[in-house]
Amino acid sequence: MTTPQPETAGLENLLHETRSFPPAPDFAAAANAQASLYNAAQADRLGFWATQARELISWHTPFTQTLDWSDAPVARWFADGTLNAAYNAVDRHVEAGHGDRVAIHFEGEPGDTRTVTYADLQREVARAANALAALGVSKGDRVVIYLPMLVESVVAMLACARIGAPHSVVFGGFSADALRSRIADAQATLVITADGGYRRGAPSALKPAVDEALAGEGAETVKHVLVVRRTGQETAWTPGRDIWWHDALESADTFHEPVWVDAEHPLFILYTSGTTGRPKGILHTTGGYLTQAAYTHQTVFDLKDGDVFWCTADIGWVTGHSYVVYGPLTNGATQVLYEGTPDTPHRGRWWELIEKYRVSILYTAPTAIRTCMKWGDDIPAAYDLSSLRVLGSVGEPINPEAWMWYRRVIGADKTPIVDTWWQTETGAIMISPLPGVTATKPGSAQVPVPGISADVVDDEAHPVPDGGGGYLVLTEPWPAMLRGIWGDRQRYEDTYWSRFRGLYFAGDGAKRDDDGDIWLLGRVDDVMNVSGHRLSTTEIESALVAHDIVAEAAVVGASDDTTGQAVVAFVILRGEHADRAATPEGAQAVQEELRQHVASQIGPIAKPKRILVVPELPKTRSGKIMRRLLRDVAENRAVGDATTLADSSVMDLISAGLGAGT
Numbered sequence: 335m336t337t338p339q340p341e342t343a344g345l346e347n348l349l350h351e352t353r354s355f356p357p358a359p360d361f362a363a364a365a366n367a368q369a370s371l372y373n374a375a376q377a378d379r380l381g382f383w384a385t386q387a388r389e390l391i392s393w394h395t396p397f398t399q400t401l402d403w404s405d406a407p408v409a410r411w412f413a414d415g416t417l418n419a420a421y422n423a424v425d426r427h428v429e430a431g432h433g434d435r436v437a438i439h440f441e442g443e444p445g446d447t448r449t450v451t452y453a454d455l456q457r458e459v460a461r462a463a464n465a466l467a468a469l470g471v472s473k474g475d476r477v478v479i480y481l482p483m484l485v486e487s488v489v490a491m492l493a494c495a496r497i498g499a500p501h502s503v504v505f506g507g508f509s510a511d512a513l514r515s516r517i518a519d520a521q522a523t524l525v526i527t528a529d530g531g532y533r534r535g536a537p538s539a540l541k542p543a544v545d546e547a548l549a550g551e552g553a554e555t556v557k558h559v560l561v562v563r564r565t566g567q568e569t570a571w572t573p574g575r576d577i578w579w580h581d582a583l584e585s586a587d588t589f590h591e592p593v594w595v596d597a598e599h600p601l602f603i604l605y606t607s608g609t610t611g612r613p614k615g616i617l618h619t620t621g622g623y624l625t626q627a628a629y630t631h632q633t634v635f636d637l638k639d640g641d642v643f644w645c646t647a648d649i650g651w652v653t654g655h656s657y658v659v660y661g662p663l664t665n666g667a668t669q670v671l672y673e674g675t676p677d678t679p680h681r682g683r684w685w686e687l688i689e690k691y692r693v694s695i696l697y698t699a700p701t702a703i704r705t706c707m708k709w710g711d712d713i714p715a716a717y718d719l720s721s722l723r724v725l726g727s728v729g730e731p732i733n734p735e736a737w738m739w740y741r742r743v744i745g746a747d748k749t750p751i752v753d754t755w756w757q758t759e760t761g762a763i764m765i766s767p768l769p770g771v772t773a774t775k776p777g778s779a780q781v782p783v784p785g786i787s788a789d790v791v792d793d794e795a796h797p798v799p800d801g802g803g804g805y806l807v808l809t810e811p812w813p814a815m816l817r818g819i820w821g822d823r824q825r826y827e828d829t830y831w832s833r834f835r836g837l838y839f840a841g842d843g844a845k846r847d848d849d850g851d852i853w854l855l856g857r858v859d860d861v862m863n864v865s866g867h868r869l870s871t872t873e874i875e876s877a878l879v880a881h882d883i884v885a886e887a888a889v890v891g892a893s894d895d896t897t898g899q900a901v902v903a904f905v906i907l908r909g910e911h912a913d914r915a916a917t918p919e920g921a922q923a924v925q926e927e928l929r930q931h932v933a934s935q936i937g938p939i940a941k942p943k944r945i946l947v948v949p950e951l952p953k954t955r956s957g958k959i960m961r962r963l964l965r966d967v968a969e970n971r972a973v974g975d976a977t978t979l980a981d982s983s984v985m986d987l988i989s990a991g992l993g994a995g996t
């Protein structure tokens with residue numbers, strides 16, 4: 335068979351990596367995870383998960399069934415149990431006498447701070463839940479949350495969970511139009527936002543995007559907008575519809591009885607890019623999701639009393655859902671929540687925060703690690719990072735150089751690194767070394783966590799032998815798995831379950847090394863991974879062709895030293911505009927105009943790094959764009975085999991015409 339061509343190039347060196355770091359004996363002796371966990375899970379997988387669910391989660395009504403797979407591929411876990419996610423994340427810790435424990439050390443970008451204990455969190459969440467109920471939000475209603483990284487964002491999510499209203503968090507960096515389409519798809523009745531947030535030293539408005547989204551088509555279901563005051567900037571107001579968060583909470587009671595829901599009650603919808611232009615609303619439910627989020631947070635990060643955890647992800651992404659909100663809080667952990675960017679007001683900000691709060695577990699993304707690496711060792715060296723004892727990575731393959739730097743410079747050459755593979759769809763960590771158990775290898779996520787079954791298969795769904803490459807699949811249902819795509823069961827089945835019968839197709843290329851360890855090689859579909867954010871080539875292409883001057887567009891992810899991949903777009907201009915790009919200045923103006931257009935349609939993260947104006951695009955006889963060839967151009971390689979093109983001279987035309995637009 336042929337190894338699928340990974341979308342993330344430049345990973346060849348992964349396959350020659352042979353270094354291995356066995357756990358330190360003292361760490362291993364004290365670790366939460368022991369090797370026997372694998373045996374226990376293997377001996378009785380369902381029994382293992384039932385034990386986790388009983389030990390880590392408080393049930394209002396205990397469950398008696400573990401897995402119901404009769405409606406596959408939609409799973410039901412712990413289905414006859416009832417619980418409440420917010421009660422698990424907050425109240426029960428207060429009831430257990432830990433009300434004084436710090437839940438969140440909040441640090442705003444301008445340097446303002448706030449310490450929130452579990453007792454504080456309980457009062458705020460109860461107030462917010464009462465406020466939502468007073469606005470008519472009830473069990474099953476969808477609430478869209480569009481906020482910066484604030485304590486209120488966590489409170490808002492938990493308040494929704496407390497009343498059984500599924501939340502759908504939309505990343506604050508998304509445009510008004512992206513927000514509108516998500517509101518419309520979820521048919522949300524309430525939006526929670528802020529006047530703005532601090533970004534790179536200045537207030538950045540958020541509310542105008544909500545106003546614009548709500549003026550658009552499909553957003554008529556929204557009755558109210560709750561607005562957190564963060565920056566105090568001038569904010570347009572729609573009386574009757576808009577309500578200040580602080581006003582709504584001030585008058586609300588601090589007692590609220592949680593709404594007990596079935597384990598399979600929807601907890602949240604989170605939109606993610608797929609291979610088509612339309613984002614998918616990934617649906618997660620309560621009991622199974624919470625179980626696996628808590629279990630992996632405790633096991634993979636070796637969480638102990640006294641730890642200070644910091645996951646740098648934004649709550650707009652799944653990592654923020656599982657490892658800022660639900661995992662750490664369900665485990666009663668203390669964590670840092672930081673509003674801003676790593677280089678504001680200086681490039682040592684993260685390391686300063688680690689020193690200040692004595693952070694012991696750091697969970698971040700390879701793109702951030704590579705950026706810090708570029709800034710130089712002397713920046714982290716100026717801070718006391720000795721509190722760190724576990725380091726995590728997520729979001730994209732981590733190249734061995736960045737892994738080694740992370741371990742040496744941030745981890746004092748001894749801290750275990752957990753490279754965790756998972757997806758919005760999987761809900762929680764699936765493949766990762768266990769600190770204290772696994773001898774780690776730079777660049778490999780290595781092994782499924784106990785209770786998870788994964789494999790690497792070839793085109794015919796046969797497992798590849800050690801040393802072989804193929805596609806990553808998940809072979810057994812898992813508790814935190816998505817329960818579908820909101821409102822579209824067929825798309826769920828087609829996207830994940832049609833490629834290989836009975837196996838979940840993750841969309842990632844993978845390889846097994848000679849020890850049987852798994853190495854992730856990047857996406858094998860039309861999804862790009864830019865700075866750990868998933869972007870769809872089709873979605874950006876649709877945005878580009880929506881612009882008047884563009885006739886056709888093709889987008890590829892080209893490998894990039896810092897962001898993993900970078901968006902590179904090839905566009906054909908409409909006839910009457912074609913000569914606008916004839917001069918270098920003209921081409922630059924066109925490029926800038928189109929970049930801004932993509933930013934306004936999707937969001938700044940989707941802005942192409944380069945836009946190349948070309949006369950033609952390479953297509954097969956069936957009309958499919960051959961992105962592989964465009965990627966060769968974008969990565970300045972010799973163009974590969976072009977024999978299946980309908981017109982093989984197209985690549986010559988493209989190569990000859992380049993230069994002006996680059």
Ligand code: WTA
Pocket residue numbers: 606651652653727728729730731732753754755756757758759779840841842854855856857863866867868
């Ligand atoms: C990629 C983020 C290699 C992968 C939690 C996956 C990774 C996609 C890793 C999901 C990793 C995530 N090694 N690749 N440790 N973690 N990915 O939905 O391509 O934003 O399919 O979830 O990110 O991205 P998502």
